[in-house]
Amino acid sequence: MDSTRRNFLQSVSLGAGGVGAGQLLARDNRPAAASGGTGVVDFYGAHQAGIATPAQEYLQFASFDLTGNSLADLRHLLQAWSDAAALMSRGRPVGPLSTGSKPPADTGEGVGLLPSELTVTFGFGPTVFASGGKDPFGLAARRPKPLVNLPPFAGDALDKRLGGGDLGVQVCANDPQVAFHAVHDLIRIARPIAVPRWLLAGFGRTGTSRRQVIPRNLMGFKDGTANIMVENASALKEFVWASEPASPAWMRGGSYLVVRRIQILLGTWDGTGLTSQEQTIGRDKLAGTVLPALPVNAHILLSSPQLNGGQRILRRGYSYLDGIDQATGSPAAGLMFLCYQRDPRRQFIPIQRQLAGSDALNKFVSHIGSAIFACPPGARPGGFVGEGLVQ
């Protein structure tokens, strides 16, 4: 075993993210149905909610394309979205429900439901700043350098209809109907300034808090053990929150979100021997513990900070299901991989480049959707997310 792998194993045995293997096993013996808090997560604050918020149980992710080129329209939309998100985060409708002959100002399916820790997180895609050599909103000079166009990675099988977008909206809540209601009304409010490009629901979140049970992904392995935990303020500062000089002032306290829709070839995976599955991931499947002898191409080794110059990302992924994959006869299911970071050029991109080249997992997964968004800092009451960019 070389020294890198030895260091990796030592760091894991000391407790990834501050949690030792013993604790992990103990927590695994506390099975729990998917559930979570029903209270309010404040929409306003220094950072947007939904990043360093313990991951809720359900996701709705929507990507939008802007239909015009008016900065005033974009400003209007961002204000309306923030106002609506703030109301919904407190369990309130986005407008009057009793409107007589006029359409209700809230679609209504959330009436009577608790806030359920709803968060709404907004981001700007690269195309807001430049698209086809044009600068529709006059914002090209304000584009953050970390908001690069993601490069192609070996093995990419991207479908443009499942990726990209001018604006990204991550909605999370502990009640799927609360999450659906929020994205539904945000889509309604956006019209006609922005139209949805893609939309995907998720469940079975990655663990992002020391208080959460580490869940299993659809491959049956625990996912999130070595994640940045939201209680780890120093790691958030070092790896998640944007700051100058790499980022412009309007992004200070924001973060960059990379989205990858990663389909799992479930039929192939399910037909693979347990030993081979464990060697691929690098963990004991049942216990979740790191294998004593890690293959050089094990997923958790290649994605570890030790093999990536110490870099880490805050993963906030969800499992998804999108019907049957007719080509294989297996569920078209996988991981909606969401990760936040201060600079994708130093974090997601080099990590993914290494994985795309060598990861043993590659033959079981396919990256079919990809997007990147600059998520600004939080807003003050009355203000709106993105104000620093468009004012």
Next chain:
Amino acid sequence: MDSTRRNFLQSVSLGAGGVGAGQLLARDNRPAAASGGTGVVDFYGAHQAGIATPAQEYLQFASFDLTGNSLADLRHLLQAWSDAAALMSRGRPVGPLSTGSKPPADTGEGVGLLPSELTVTFGFGPTVFASGGKDPFGLAARRPKPLVNLPPFAGDALDKRLGGGDLGVQVCANDPQVAFHAVHDLIRIARPIAVPRWLLAGFGRTGTSRRQVIPRNLMGFKDGTANIMVENASALKEFVWASEPASPAWMRGGSYLVVRRIQILLGTWDGTGLTSQEQTIGRDKLAGTVLPALPVNAHILLSSPQLNGGQRILRRGYSYLDGIDQATGSPAAGLMFLCYQRDPRRQFIPIQRQLAGSDALNKFVSHIGSAIFACPPGARPGGFVGEGLVQ
């Protein structure tokens, strides 16, 4: 107001399904995050679980096509499915998890999760008995008369890829990962005897129990107020459980399931005035109460027992989301309408024929998927669902 509508209003004010409007309002003031019991619903019994079981929070519905024509293969599959469903309903894996170099006999993502009231309900589509003039399994003479091919209805916009199937499997649980795990392993186990034809996840169930909060559907209206409640044994006997002479002996205690994937034209609906929405449904949107003056084409009037010869069905529907409808720019969302009955020829078909002709709701919905299944009675431990047909 004619006497039919007067009688309808009287019956509603006396309490649909035994619940008065006052109670409904009181229950609406008890908001709750989506959650439910974590315990065991027995797979074995006189009736299959998942019909007269209080509807759980999450659905996975899979339809399968058989690949061969061997009755022995079909029998083998049914036995394996029942054995697996019984184990999973108790929160147990379907086979050994530690298998060394061999693939695990359970995919593993349910390990550590509670049973979450998982139910698995199996049914036979018409094509098992006859397909293209052929009788692949020699079962044509055993086809139940109530298992008709559904006739076309006015306004149908059916996509064959979203409907039909030789075998239907309804999986419900209060944890979405428990439900996914079950359908995932049932798909895996079926190979190569049967391959999935379509698969859809659902949330936001119709109310089917007096103990449940009546939820709102994606149109923002309460759904389930007038449903058959599972506590109502006499209504179950009269309207849900199959019996002779209409059904063959092997279906005694079973039920017929009609599935309709009903897309809601959310953009159109959201742009419709509140008054018009309420006239369309026939209810006050906020309170859920029946309007004092019902239009003749109101949905709840046309679907009521009073206008359908006293016939009722047990609805067990779920909301679904399937991405963006590119034609409208709205969520491709709607209602996975599931209903159980003793004879669709007297229940779903005439009710839907009346609705398809006149329902004010028609301009806001589109039936895009359709299927029908004969769900046999329950099995005894060691036996399997469908034994009476294939033995």
